[in-house]
Amino acid sequence: MASLHRLRRIAACDFFRGVIALAPMAMGGNLPYRRLCKEFGADLTCSEMILAHKLVKGSRRELPLLRKHSTETPFGIQIAGSKPPIMAEAARQAVENGADYVDLNFGCPIDVMVRKGIGAAALKRPGRLVAMIEAVREAVDVPLLVKIRTGWSEDKINAVDIAVKAAAAGADALSVHGRTREQRYRRDADWVVIDEVARSVDIPVLGNGDILTVWDHQKRRAETAVAGVVAARGALIKPWIFRELKDGEPWHPTVAERWGVLRRWFELATEHFGDDEQGLERVERFFLWHQGFWHRYRPHTHQDWLAAQPGSLIQHRDDGPGDDPEERLLAGADEADHRLIWARLLDRDHPGV
């Protein structure tokens, strides 16, 4: 029995080694976008955050979030909550609904959530966090990923302590976002703490924070003990980041190639949401949201990256694109630009460039 348990643990830990994962993201991790990232090579995809108590109550809002596409293997379902038995039941339902792994969210910084003890609030109550992990571990057999931050605030950095406790409680891997709850996105991610965590536990640790270029990835893999990385905003700005990280070289798509990516996204989104009037309204809403990230894409060179060191490029807005009007359109920050691109996407005959 004990050796079976050990074998399961080894296999579950191996599941997370060496991965380049798409982060769990509310709104951003919608099914069509996950498919696009998968096509570009994401190893793991994950649902948006699902509230355990709502799922267990049968709330209709959470149900669509459980859906995965057949190409999403392996697919994780992320749950967040504050009560061990409810988390356990939600995890059971997640697995019943096809989760290949379960991700526990102890990183969500949103006020209304942490006030209820959900998300990053657990970093302040390690006993409660351990009880939630143990309950979920008892309830499901699939690999268990625990997502944490470096701590609650800069004077309360406790990721190493939390990680050691999480591993003992049954986590198969950790994903560490290198910021505190109070920092939100104000600071560059702290990879020193991520590395300390990775060296303190014998389960794989995935590093998360500010991965935008191949050079970020190479540096973090070379200089820290992480077993893999998780990309969030980098994947929202350029879904092809997975191809770059896999190939180990930058891909600077031409304007025509970027239109190709946009069209592929449009196909996937209309397939999912529908291309009737109602479906297109939803696709438009998602398009405008995504364009808020896509327009930030720049073909950064190694020189740009070196010049930003030790800061990270993702944290800084630059001077903007070159003179090419098509590039300027794709990089436009105004809603008027975004609506022009949308109109072109709707006009399927438009050459784009």
Ligand SMILES: Cc1cc2nc3c(=O)[nH]c(=O)nc-3n(C[C@H](O)[C@H](O)[C@H](O)COP(=O)(O)O)c2cc1C
């Ligand atoms: C739009 C958006 C939604 C997010 N939603 C979630 C979420 O539902 N669950 C979660 O654990 N993290 C969520 N995050 C945090 C990311 O998973 C990630 O930890 C964070 O953005 C740092 O990674 P990055 O520097 O690569 O962006 C979200 C981030 C963004 C940008």
